[in-house]
Every structure is written in structure tokens, then in C-alpha cells.
Amino acid sequence: MRRQTNRRAGTRVPRLLVGALAVVLIAGCGGGADPDASAPPAASAGGAVAPQVPGTAPSTAESPTGAPAPAIGEATSAPATRTPLAPTASTSAPAAKPAANNGAWPNASNTGYKNAPGYPGSLTTFTGELESNRTYRFMRFTGKLFVGTTDRTLRNITFIGCLFESNSVDDATVAVYSENVVFDYSTFAPSKDPAPPVDYNNGYQYAIDVKRNVQLTVDHSDIWGFGNGIQIGFSSREKPFVVRNTWFHDARSDGGIDHTDAILCSDGGPTYMVIDHNTIASVGNTNGLAFQVEDNYYTDVSVTNNYFSGFGYTVNIGGNGKGNQRITFTGNTFGTDLKPMWGPLYGWGGTNVTWRNNKWRVAPGGYDKQTANDGKYWWPDGTLSTKDYTG
Numbered sequence: 126m127r128r129q130t131n132r133r134a135g136t137r138v139p140r141l142l143v144g145a146l147a148v149v150l151i152a153g154c155g156g157g158a159d160p161d162a163s164a165p166p167a168a169s170a171g172g173a174v175a176p177q178v179p180g181t182a183p184s185t186a187e188s189p190t191g192a193p194a195p196a197i198g199e200a201t202s203a204p205a206t207r208t209p210l211a212p213t214a215s216t217s218a219p220a221a222k223p224a225a226n227n228g229a230w231p232n233a234s235n236t237g238y239k240n241a242p243g244y245p246g247s248l249t250t251f252t253g254e255l256e257s258n259r260t261y262r263f264m265r266f267t268g269k270l271f272v273g274t275t276d277r278t279l280r281n282i283t284f285i286g287c288l289f290e291s292n293s294v295d296d297a298t299v300a301v302y303s304e305n306v307v308f309d310y311s312t313f314a315p316s317k318d319p320a321p322p323v324d325y326n327n328g329y330q331y332a333i334d335v336k337r338n339v340q341l342t343v344d345h346s347d348i349w350g351f352g353n354g355i356q357i358g359f360s361s362r363e364k365p366f367v368v369r370n371t372w373f374h375d376a377r378s379d380g381g382i383d384h385t386d387a388i389l390c391s392d393g394g395p396t397y398m399v400i401d402h403n404t405i406a407s408v409g410n411t412n413g414l415a416f417q418v419e420d421n422y423y424t425d426v427s428v429t430n431n432y433f434s435g436f437g438y439t440v441n442i443g444g445n446g447k448g449n450q451r452i453t454f455t456g457n458t459f460g461t462d463l464k465p466m467w468g469p470l471y472g473w474g475g476t477n478v479t480w481r482n483n484k485w486r487v488a489p490g491g492y493d494k495q496t497a498n499d500g501k502y503w504w505p506d507g508t509l510s511t512k513d514y515t516g
Contacts, residue, residue, distance in 0.1 A: 230432045230458075231372040231404040237347030238263070241286030241310035248288055255279060257303075262286055267316065269293055273303035275336075283307040290316040294326055297334035297356075304364075307342045308333070315350035321375035323350040328377025331356050340364040349375040352383040353415075360395035362425070369401040376407045385409035385436065393421035393443060401427065406434035408463060412441040412471070422448030422475070430456040434488070435463030441471035449475030457483045459503050461491030473505035480505055480514050 229235060238244065241263070248265040255261075255272060260283040268291055273279040282303060289311065291298040298313055313332035315323050328350040335341055338359040344367075348354045354373050360366035373387040387405045393416070405413040413436045416423055422443045433439045439459065443449045452475055459469045473480065487499035504514040 236372040237312040238286045279303035285309045287311045293329040297331040310345045313348045323377040325380030343368045345370045353389045354387040360398045362397045365397045367399040373405045384411040386415035387413045389415040392419040402430040404432045409436040414440045416442045418444040424450040427453045434460040437466040438471040439469045445472040446474030452478040455481045460486045461493040462488040464492040
């Protein structure tokens with residue numbers, strides 16, 4: 126990711142630590158380990174378990190395909206092309222489809238391969254070559270996986286209940302060159318560390334690196350041990366980038382090198398992105414949601430119902446946001462589990478942008494001890510209020 130050069134001013138409540146951290150970026154991939162050893166942890170010193178909405182519990186997950194799961198490790202022909210929900214052209218991007226797990230934020234109990242419907246208790250190591258129009262279930266992929274290449278574009282590939290693990294310190298665990306790729310109930314983990322915390326040299330740079338203008342969907346997945354979780358540079362109304370119900374947590378230590386981000390777009394420009402009902406919470410030095418700006422701002426983006434905590438500036442949507450258009454940021458929660466290095470938000474602005482129903486959560490044992498702040502509306506200027514933001 127690119128270095129950020131300015132800091133947002135004007136946060137009034139609460140005051141957050143201001144500091145400086147100079148780091149440079151490199152990229153990572155390789156390796157393999159026992160699948161069960163890389164199971165998502167319930168908690169760790171380096172990050173917090175995704176909290177749960179009071180009075181709710183995760184429901185039994187439904188099959189992503191709506192059909193009984195085949196035998197362990199079976200690859201089957203893919204169903205009809207799946208089109209993720211994306212904002213429609215309107216004066217403001219509408220909220221994405223509500224998540225189906227009864228309000229619980231994504232965590233160890235409802236994401237990753239072990240929580241996939243029909244998980245048989247073990248995985249089959251994948252061998253061979255990926256093919257178009259196939260669904261791969263309950264498989265373990267070790268080292269760097271190429272979903273297509275620069276001269277071989279595949280189409281309509283779905284992974285359900287799979288484990289992707291590597292030690293690609295400077296590169297991606299999965300590089301996507303293919304059209305309409307879906308990851309459901311999948312786990313992306315380091316091969317060298319079975320549980321957090323993850324040392325820089327034992328982690329990987331990207332869980333998923335999207336290499337060309339293709340459609341990508343990530344759902345109910347567990348991503349940890351990364352330098353950057355997902356890197357994208359493309360999204361459009363016809364080929365949207367969609368991430369929902371996914372748990373980003375426990376990034377690797379930065380090693381004095383990483384700019385740590387969970388979802389990263391360095392330069393701006395992608396449109397019609399949907400970021401809905403995820404937990405994005407980790408110690409890190411840059412952004413949880415890193416929609417950074419270099420040459421372009423963002424249009425028709427929906428960020429809804431997520432739980433955010435930690436990082437440097439936790440959320441960045443187009444830097445100061447002045448060139449953004451039709452951004453919807455609603456129903457999100459800023460948790461106090463992990464203290465951001467500089468603040469929850471890098472900046473906010475644009476034309477036909479919507480900020481509504483975003484709240485503050487005073488997490489048990491977190492850095493904000495004022496329990497009276499719990500549940501208050503959090504405004505983009507840092508104000509905590511009993512009234513929603515109307516700007």
C-alpha cells in the first residue's frame with residue numbers, strides 16, 4: 126500500500142493516541158501444514174475475538190449452494206453464474222443485503238472451513254489443475270495458488286470449506302486472474318504459525334491478490350496472519366467486488382516493513398464495491414478498510430453493518446473524500462477492543478454520500494472506560510452523540 130501523508134484533524138470524543146510510524150511496503154507466499162493446526166483461534170494477545178450482538182447467537186449456517194454437500198474433497202461442476210448484490214445506479218448506493226446469521230458479527234464460530242455446512246471433519250489436499258465451471262469443496266491448498274494466469278483466464282470457480290495456507294512472506298497466498306471467483310466458508314492462514322500471534326517471517330503478504338478486472342466474492346471466510354488481507358484494483362457494476370460475513374483478524378507483526386491493511390485498494394477508482402457485515406479488527410499500522418486515494422476517488426460503494434476496531438486509522442475511504450460520489454456508510458460499529466494508532470476515521474466527504482446509524486461500542490476491557498458512551502452515534506468528525514449524524 127502507499128504511505129499516507131496527512132492526518133485527519135478534529136476528532137473531539139474520544140481523544141486517541143497520535144503517533145508516527147515510518148514503514149515501507151514489500152509483498153509474500155509458500156508452505157503447508159496440518160489443516161486442523163491452522164483452525165481459527167478463539168482469542169489471542171494480538172487481536173480480539175469478534176464480539177457478538179447482545180442477546181443473539183450464530184444460527185446454523187445454510188448451504189451456500191442450497192444443496193447437500195458432496196463427498197469430502199469432491200470437485201463438482203459449478204452451478205449457474207452467481208451474481209453478488211451490488212449497489213444500483215442511484216443518487217446514493219443502497220445498503221447491501223442483510224447478513225443471514227441472526228446479527229452475530231463474524232467470528233470463530235461462524236466463519237472458515239470448519240463452519241462450512243457439511244464439513245466432514247477433515248480436508249483433502251488438492252492436486253492437479255483448476256478448471257472453469259467447477260466447485261471445490263473441503264480441500265486444502267498449500268503454497269501459492271494461481272486461479273488462472275496472465276494467459277489463461279478461468280471462469281465460474283467456487284471454493285467452499287477450503288483451507289488456503291502459505292508462508293509467502295513477500296507475495297500472495299491466492300492470486301486471482303479469473304472471472305467470477307467465489308470463496309465461501311474458507312480459511313486463509315499462515316502455514317508456519319498454528320495460532321496467533323504471527324511473526325512477520327511466518328506470515329504471508331496477501332490472502333487474495335486480484336490481478337485483473339474480474340468479479341470476486343468472499344463470504345463467511347476467516348482471514349488472519351496477513352500483511353494485507355485482500356488487495357484489489359478493480360470493481361465495476363458488471364463485475365463487482367463483494368466481501369461479506371468475513372472475519373479479518375490477527376495480522377502478522379509488521380516487521381518494520383508492512384503497511385498493514387485488511388482490505389486494500391491503493392490508488393482509487395474501483396466502483397460498485399460491497400463491504401457488508403464483516404468483522405475487521407486487528408493490531409496494525411495502517412487501515413482496516415484501506416480505500417486509499419492516489420489518482421482517483423471512489424463511487425457507488427456500500428459499507429454496511431461492519432464491526433471495526435484497531436489499525437492505524439481504522440477506516441479510510443478516499444482520504445479526505447472530497448472526490449467521492451455515492452458512498453453509503455451505514456449501520457457500522459466502531460469497537461474499543463483495540464485502540465487505533467491515530468483514530469477511527471481518516472477523513473470523510475464527497476457528493477451524495479450517506480453516513481447514518483454508525484455507533485460506538487465500549488468493549489469490555491477496551492480502551493474507552495466510559496460505559497455511558499456505549500451505543501452512542503459516532504459522527505465522522507469524532508463526536509459521540511445520542512442523535513444520529515445528519516450531515
